[in-house]
Amino acid sequence: MDRRYFIKQSTLLSIGGLLIPSTSLTACRKETLFDDINYNGKVLIIGAGAAGLYAGYILKSKGINFQILEASSSYGGRLGKLTNFANFPIDLGAQWLHGKNNILGDIIQKTKTKIIIDNSEESYWFTNQIISSLPKDINAIFIREDNVPDVSFKDFAVQEGYGNDYANIVEGIAGDSGASASKISAYWKIKEEENWNSGDDDFKFQDTYFDLIDKHIASEVKDKITQNTIVTKIDYSQTNIVVTDSNNNTYNADKLIITVPITVLKTNDIQFIPALPSEKTEAFSKIGMEAGMKVFMKFNNKFFDQNIIGGNICAAYADESVGKVVDDKVLLAFVMGEQAEYLTSLGNDNAITNALLQELDIMYNGQATASFIASHVQNWTTNPFIKGAYSYSTVGMGNARTVAAKTVDNKLFFAGEAMNINGHHQTVHGAVETGYREVINILASIKK
Amino acid sequence: MRNYIIILSLFFICNKINAQELKVDISYKYLYSNQWDKAIQTYNFSRPFIAEKQPLLMHGLNSSLSYIFKTSKKFKHGINISYSYFKSNSENENFENNLNLHFLNLGYILHYENKEKWKGLYTDLIISATSSGLFRQINGEPFEYDETTSKAFGIGGDLNFKLGYYLKLKDKYFISPFISVAYTPYLFSPNSEPVINQTKGLTSKNWTGILTTQIGITFHIKKND
Numbered sequence: 193m194d195r196r197y198f199i200k201q202s203t204l205l206s207i208g209g210l211l212i213p214s215t216s217l218t219a220c221r222k223e224t225l226f227d228d229i230n231y232n233g234k235v236l237i238i239g240a241g242a243a244g245l246y247a248g249y250i251l252k253s254k255g256i257n258f259q260i261l262e263a264s265s266s267y268g269g270r271l272g273k274l275t276n277f278a279n280f281p282i283d284l285g286a287q288w289l290h291g292k293n294n295i296l297g298d299i300i301q302k303t304k305t306k307i308i309i310d311n312s313e314e315s316y317w318f319t320n321q322i323i324s325s326l327p328k329d330i331n332a333i334f335i336r337e338d339n340v341p342d343v344s345f346k347d348f349a350v351q352e353g354y355g356n357d358y359a360n361i362v363e364g365i366a367g368d369s370g371a372s373a374s375k376i377s378a379y380w381k382i383k384e385e386e387n388w389n390s391g392d393d394d395f396k397f398q399d400t401y402f403d404l405i406d407k408h409i410a411s412e413v414k415d416k417i418t419q420n421t422i423v424t425k426i427d428y429s430q431t432n433i434v435v436t437d438s439n440n441n442t443y444n445a446d447k448l449i450i451t452v453p454i455t456v457l458k459t460n461d462i463q464f465i466p467a468l469p470s471e472k473t474e475a476f477s478k479i480g481m482e483a484g485m486k487v488f489m490k491f492n493n494k495f496f497d498q499n500i501i502g503g504n505i506c507a508a509y510a511d512e513s514v515g516k517v518v519d520d521k522v523l524l525a526f527v528m529g530e531q532a533e534y535l536t537s538l539g540n541d542n543a544i545t546n547a548l549l550q551e552l553d554i555m556y557n558g559q560a561t562a563s564f565i566a567s568h569v570q571n572w573t574t575n576p577f578i579k580g581a582y583s584y585s586t587v588g589m590g591n592a593r594t595v596a597a598k599t600v601d602n603k604l605f606f607a608g609e610a611m612n613i614n615g616h617h618q619t620v621h622g623a624v625e626t627g628y629r630e631v632i633n634i635l636a637s638i639k640k
Numbered sequence: 641m642r643n644y645i646i647i648l649s650l651f652f653i654c655n656k657i658n659a660q661e662l663k664v665d666i667s668y669k670y671l672y673s674n675q676w677d678k679a680i681q682t683y684n685f686s687r688p689f690i691a692e693k694q695p696l697l698m699h700g701l702n703s704s705l706s707y708i709f710k711t712s713k714k715f716k717h718g719i720n721i722s723y724s725y726f727k728s729n730s731e732n733e734n735f736e737n738n739l740n741l742h743f744l745n746l747g748y749i750l751h752y753e754n755k756e757k758w759k760g761l762y763t764d765l766i767i768s769a770t771s772s773g774l775f776r777q778i779n780g781e782p783f784e785y786d787e788t789t790s791k792a793f794g795i796g797g798d799l800n801f802k803l804g805y806y807l808k809l810k811d812k813y814f815i816s817p818f819i820s821v822a823y824t825p826y827l828f829s830p831n832s833e834p835v836i837n838q839t840k841g842l843t844s845k846n847w848t849g850i851l852t853t854q855i856g857i858t859f860h861i862k863k864n865d
Contacts, residue, residue, distance in 0.1 A: 221672070221677060221696055221698070222681065223680070223681065223684050223693045223694070223695065223696060224681050224684035224685045224693060225678075225681045225682060225684075225685040226685065249688060250685070250686065250688060252688075253688035291785060291786070292785050293783075293785045293790060293834065293838050294838050294839075295686060295687065295838060297785075297838070298687060298689075298690075298735070298838070299689060301734065301735055301778055301779075302689055302690070302732065302733075302734050302735040303734070304734055387840040387841050388840075389831075389834035389838070389839070389840045390785075390838070391785035391786045392786050393785065393786055408689065412688075613841075614839060614840055614841045614842055615840070625686075625839060625842065628685070628686040629842060632682070632685065
């Protein structure tokens with residue numbers, strides 16, 4: 193073989209085959225979205241919950257001017273932390289990481305945050321006794337994917353042959369989704385979660401969920417949060433958006449990310465000028481969000497099981513010490529929907545606690561009242577800036593979330609757990625995803 | 641690996657019986673897929689806590705084995721099997737994230753050479769069925785959730801045009817530098833986005849289209865026409 197000839201041919205082929213496609217294609221391929229965008233406008237974010245904080249975090253990383261307006265005197269939205277009740281920190285709001293194949297799972301890996309799979313055992317209050325397993329596996333009907341009608345959990349359970357004995361068990365299952373069994377749709381619950389890809393394991397934090405968001409997200413944007421600012425009016429009729437708060441202070445912006453809970457949008461606490469499109473307000477009305485509260489009860493004796501499903505006052509109790517290093521005996525009453533409405537109607541925290549203790553006394557032969565030390569009631573329903581637990585899928589819901597999450601006039605962008613259209617509503621990681629999704633939508637609207 | 645050796649052995653046996661040409665090539669492969677790019681770009685955009693960004697799936701290695709059937713015609717045909725590997729690695733404190741992408745193609749070759757007019761130049765048109773596997777590793781370990789490994793498989797078709805030049809080494813042994821361009825018009829890999837960006841339906845609705853270019857060397861065992 194002629195070596196010089198070979199080298200010559202090889203060189204020619206290399207230039208043609210490697211350099212031309214590589215240089216031309218590589219040059220126009222960037223590692224990140226909007227690498228070359230330079231936006232000088234101002235973005236206002238309403239709400240300092242997980243979605244709002246994360247949207248701010250992304251805007252900061254892109255060097256974009258932003259401000260977060262928060263109605264309450266704290267940040268975190270439906271996340272919160274209670275430190276002086278037990279000898280371990282308690283999550284007042286969201287406390288389970290639902291699967292770790294999500295963006296928060298990455299933050300947990302990166303920061304070595306300690307989490308533990310919640311493998312706690314379930315027990316049931318069924319036909320006036322505590323049992324470890326039900327005669328028939330009712331959970332299976334709510335996770336199957338075929339022939340599920342658009343009826344409520346309650347009606348679907350009856351159709352499937354689960355009668356009155358199972359009513360409070362169904363209430364407990366619905367309560368996991370923040371809803372009453374009579375209102376949440378069996379069909380849409382399954383339909384909306386078809387894209388669920390996060391994983392089925394639930395994790396608890398050794399510290400709290402709030403700590404994760406506080407240390408690794410809120411810490412980046414704290415200086416941009418204006419607290420105690422209750423937004424009452426959004427005027428987007430002109431090029432410049434004008435936001436007015438309850439003290440008549442005004443804030444100007446070019447783009448607005450609205451992350452308030454769906455209840456705030458449904459009850460028209462914020463006036464939009466011009467009014468939002470009717471299809472959007474109809475979509476808001478179809479997204480459910482009901483009453484929800486967490487009651488923490490401390491005892492001097494651990495008489496209770498790890499999970500008790502099926503109570504008449506509270507359909508789901510859980511041992512709060514699961515996943516914690518220390519173990520004061522704290523039982524969580526996770527009360528949702530109509531049960532939460534009933535307890536709220538009792539008027540005060542003592543009455544709520546007494547109602548729960550009475551139920552536990554029936555279940556555990558008077559041990560609850562005998563060993564009771566203290567309680568803490570976190571009623572998200574009476575929080576004027578939250579007004580409930582989290583969003584759920586109602587009967588006849590259709591594509592309401594997709595419509596609700598649509599941008600209006602390239603000015604108003606909607607984020608928050610209720611605006612997650614990929615099956616991750618009701619979750620903190622789902623809210624975070626909408627936070628960065630809307631920053632992408634803002635930058636895409638500018639690029640257009 | 642064992643299967644690969646078996647296939648290789650079978651080809652050598654067949655070569656003794658009816659082969660015109662047996663060739664093995666190794667090449668650098670450049671990959672472009674808008675959808676994979678978009679998922680990685682979204683991943684990088686949405687994670688300011690990662691200082692070193694995740695590189696796009698772009699540079700890889702390919703090896704293939706081809707068997708050309710014996711014929712006296714200028715157009716010859718044969719079969720081809722090829723394997724490609726692409727890696728995207730970012731190293732951050734406590735967080736080394738790897739994306740490993742594998743392709744396996746099995747296809748039909750239409751080979752053309754014309755010694756009188758083209759001298760050593762030859763072309764191959766390869767039509768293949770493609771399968772892909774995308775895997776994620778974190779800190780050197782396969783990323784698992786729900787006790788399953790994070791993975792996405794895909795299938796598609798592949799159309800590859802290859803141009804090479806024979807250089808004789810000894811008797812029936814040749815090498816040829818070559819370039820090729822390939823387009824995979826349809827690659828269906830629905831779980832790619834959950835593996836890369838950990839979302840579904842956020843960065844893409846469908847998963848279509850891959851463009852690749854290659855440059856490499858082929859080793860030939862070629863019988864006389």
